[in-house]
């Protein structure tokens with residue numbers, strides 16, 4: 001049976017080139033970069049190179065900081081909690097603006113901040129799954145400490161108007177953070193051109209290793225540390241440097257940028273082919289216009305078929321997909337995205353996300369199309385949505 | 396939290412083989428029509444339960460013989476995850492050949508148990524239990540249609556959780572049937588409280604008349620009272636209840652009476668006495684905390700000899716898992 005991995009927004013395969021770049025830093029060059037001896041200093045060139053690769057890839061300037069963290073969840077926690085300490089608890093601000101569709105590593109922190117007395121505004125998205133820039137303006141007050149808005153959404157791939165939002169924030173004098181996890185490596189990301197103050201990103205979403213992320217900090221803006229300890233990362237984040245991880249992240253982001261054109265052309269073509277074929281089936285729709293989505297993502301809603309049932313059938317056919325809806329996750333909530341974009345409530349539990357990568361092949365897409373259709377057929381045959389109900393028994 | 400919880404497992408790994416097979420090949424999936432009813436000489440009943448917006452909906456078809464009330468044939472259709480499909484399939488299997496009155500007695504527990512591979516291993520993880528509750532509810536719905544019970548009166552229940560539309564009766568029943576002890580369990584079984592969470596306790600998103608925490612406390616109290624009453628009835632009818640089946644209050648009474656009958660007199664003979672301070676259930680053990688009074692209290696042998704005597708008397712007369720602890 002063919003095995004097809006279409007869950008690249010959850011995590012990606014480490015590119016063999018990335019693995020090769022990391023390899024020497026496990027058993028050969030394993031010193032602590034903070035040590036004075038040769039074992040320690042011998043990893044410095046690779047670390048410097050990796051930092052160069054990261055700065056180059058996102059367009060950061062030398063006066064900016066890119067602090068490597070353990071994951072984007074840490075970066076997101078750091079920016080929100082740091083701003084809370086600096087500008088709210090020990091300052092005169094009391095308000096944060098974010099959106100209804102952020103990753104839990106933003107929303108859960110915001111909920112916690114609310115418990116600490118912070119006011120949080122969760123901006124709704126429109127039918128296309130994005131926040132319109134002007135709504136940000138409507139909610140900024142002189143008490144607003146931070147605006148945190150994702151660059152691209154993990155479920156739908158919808159790309160947010162970060163540049164326009166940055167202009168509004170700049171005009172109002174409010175700091176802007178963006179969760180760039182789903183944007184970096186999929187679309188061009190230039191922090192200076194976009195005008196953001198902070199950006200989180202994560203290596204395992206662009207064929208780098210898991211457990212390495214980063215927070216971009218414009219102009220080395222002060223931010224209370226989350227991890228106190230030794231003077232690592234210029235004193236901004238303590239913890240012995242994850243040397244192989246950083247080397248891998250550097251290589252991965254360089255490669256991702258190199259393949260951006262390929263992503264834009266080849267991956268997009270495969271995604272569109274898959275989406276077109278799925279949309280040929282009746283009563284299926286995809287969320288958000290293609291032109292404004294990351295090229296690798298499609299979220300489809302299959303009327304009458306519960307998302308987890310769909311995943312089950314796909315998995316039996318060797319295909320990995322995902323759903324944020326009901327049964328698949330630990331809790332029983334509907335997929336918040338479906339509610340957020342204002343889909344029919346009957347569709348709240350029908351979403352299936354397919355996310356490709358530059359390693360996805362045409363053959364895999366053809367196979368997926370075939371299997372997807374089979375699954376829809378089988379499950380719709382079982383579904384009560386399409387089943388017979390005598391007139392006199394209708395509720 | 397413990398070792399096993401730290402790396403989250405896939406809920407799919409917790410499905411029994413039976414559940415997995417039924418998800419792949421449900422046997423009773425399909426529709427029944429008026430034609431089928433005519434052919435079999437019965438009445439067609441079609442009942443819906445749940446809603447797609449909640450993530451689970453099931454439609455149950457019955458053909459019932461109006462003379463005998465027997466379910467001649469049954470089928471289902473389901474919008475739901477695999478476990479909903481498997482539970483519905485099992486539920487239909489259990490309905491077939493039963494009378495409507497018998498079918499109504501099928502509970503979600505019966506459905507879940509029927510899907511187990513091993514008698515003591517649940518067929519689905521707890522957060523999937525609501526799928527079998529749904530299967531149970533739809534039978535009641537079908538029966539109410541067949542019996543001509545007014546649909547309005549069916550809807551007239553007190554709805555505790557609006558998001559999941561779960562009634563007070565369902566919640567109480569589920570607590571009693573499954574011996575639920577926490578609000579989280581209620582949520583796993585019924586979905587009540589899984590959404591906006593307003594119905595869990597006061598102070599949520601929205602003010603409500605009923606809260607799961609209160610219902611749980613009240614129902615547990617009712618259960619305790621029922622148990623007491625049952626025991627009293629049993630006693631009245633001369634039936635012995637085992638120490639294990641007693642409530643804590645009954646256990647304390649039983650311990651007191653054994654001490655009064657068989658222990659205290661010997662202590663008094665020696666110029667001492669004792670009192671029971673507390674009785675606690677500690678896993679399988681019943682711990683009896685006592686204090687010596689009078690002559691016993693300073694006597695060195697009290698902690699060994701007397702203690703041994705008291706403990707073995709209680710063990711012999713009541714239960715081998717009693718431990719006596721002097722304070």
Ligand SMILES: Cc1ncc(COP(=O)(O)O)c(C=O)c1O
Nearest residue numbers: 071072073103154179181202213
């Ligand atoms: C938008 C978004 N933000 C943050 C994260 C968290 O990233 P990490 O796994 O590095 O903590 C993810 C990953 O699922 C994501 O999709």
Ligand code: FES
Nearest residue numbers: 556557558591592
């Ligand atoms: S009322 Fe129960 S979860 Fe909303």
